[in-house]
Amino acid sequence: MTLLGNVRTETVLSGRYRLVKLIGTGGMGTVYEARDEHTYRAVAVKLFATPDAMTTADRVRQEREIRLLSMLSHPGLVPLYDAGTHEFDDGPHRFIVMELIADTTLLRRLAGGALHAYEVADLGAQLADALAYVHSRGIVHRDVKPANILINDEGASGFVRTVKLTDFGVAHFVDGSRLTNDGTIIGTAAYLSPEQVAGEPIGFATDVYSLGLVLLEALTGKQEYSGTLIEAALARLRHDPEIPADIAPEWRDLLGRMTHRNPDRRPTAVAVASALRGGATQITGPVPLGPARADHKREHRLHRAAHRHAKRGTFSLATRWRRRNVLVGSFATFGVLVACSAAYVAGLLH
Known part of the structure; x- marks a missing residue:
């Protein structure tokens, strides 16, 4: 397994989403290409930082992003497929699963x-x-x-x-x-x-x-x-x-x-x-x-x-x-x- 950021590839989140490669990082999280082991389709997974590494405002924004995405459905927006929490060595991390835009x-x-x-x-x-x-x-x-x-x-x-x-x-x-x-x-x-x-x-x-x-x-x-x-x-x-x-x-x-x-x-x-x-x-x-x-x-x-x-x-x-x-x-x-x-x-x- 190869270390990408703080997470190794082949890590499976919630027994379903296998991380394949790192796409990019940002202030509030890291985005990976992943494979849905249930449907076998490629997806994008945004893995948020551990709560201990975030301010109160960061945690509120994280939950708000998840809530907003769950409310929205439009061809011009990247759809939210799933959301969850995965336990890592440094604590629990929230994540969201979205459509992978490959271009x-x-x-x-x-x-x-x-x-x-x-x-x-x-x-x-x-x-x-x-x-x-x-x-x-x-x-x-x-x-x-x-x-x-x-x-x-x-x-x-x-x-x-x-x-x-x-x-x-x-x-x-x-x-x-x-x-x-x-x-x-x-x-x-x-x-x-x-x-x-x-x-x-x-x-x-x-x-x-x-x-x-x-x-x-x-x-x-x-x-x-x-x-x-x-x-x-x-x-x-x-x-x-x-x-x-x-x-x-x-x-x-x-x-x-x-x-x-x-x-x-x-x-x-x-x-x-x-x-x-x-x-x-x-x-x-x-x-x-x-x-x-x-x-x-x-x-x-x-x-x-x-x-x-x-x-x-x-x-x-x-x-x-x-x-x-x-x-x-x-x-x-x-x-x-x-x-x-x-x-x-x-x-x-x-």
Whole structure:
């Protein structure tokens, strides 16, 4: 057996889920690929830290994530199959069992450059649908970012088919009690909304703002708010995202509204999904603002896929982009807990 993190492969949780390999680690747990010995299917297992290693707030968030996932069922979300507790040498560990998405994340896809506008419109509509469903249940995700967006089955065309939103570890009910002190910021610095940075109450518009930054990054291949944790968090209070001049007017309007600093001025997730699907804008083989791709066969397949979807009226915002090569390096996302008071934020801005 091989030691992976704190757990050996071939360990069987609750007599059923055999751990196969490590997928990734995060602040609240470790994710493994596993095999369900009852159904023989591959699954993903998220193993939480032992209670002794967590704060009270961490334990509450752990149980809340399990409860939230058990309440949610939508094609744009990773479904929860099971949950349980397994006794290890260092004590009991809670775990959850989910669908295994074997392909990749949007973060990894964007490391190769910007996506085509019709791809962004499609994945954006799917994510907005998922958020609309989550919001209808009174839940705010609070951490919409490329690393939490799973891409499932690109298919032979290389075209993104389905995306799923994952990781509800910091999600909360809009009318729920706060698990943090006033002014504490929870989320990922590069994708925080202005109200999160300022330590103000958040609502569904918070997720819409973060999704707007994700879509802008997918179109340009560039993370809008980078730098140190504090720099990334505070930059959006000083200036709005820079939407390129050569982006289609429909995109400029939608992204501008999604990333408005006033949450009351942002569209709902339902409205975003409708805007991304509902127009008749002609698709003419868009070229992304990003590094040129060497795979011309894939490029041709993508253009053909775009025209097929155009005939169905699927993409209202997949419009012509002016050719432009921009050297875009790999970027890093921040999976962090940023804590700063609203007073501190105000002080830094003066």
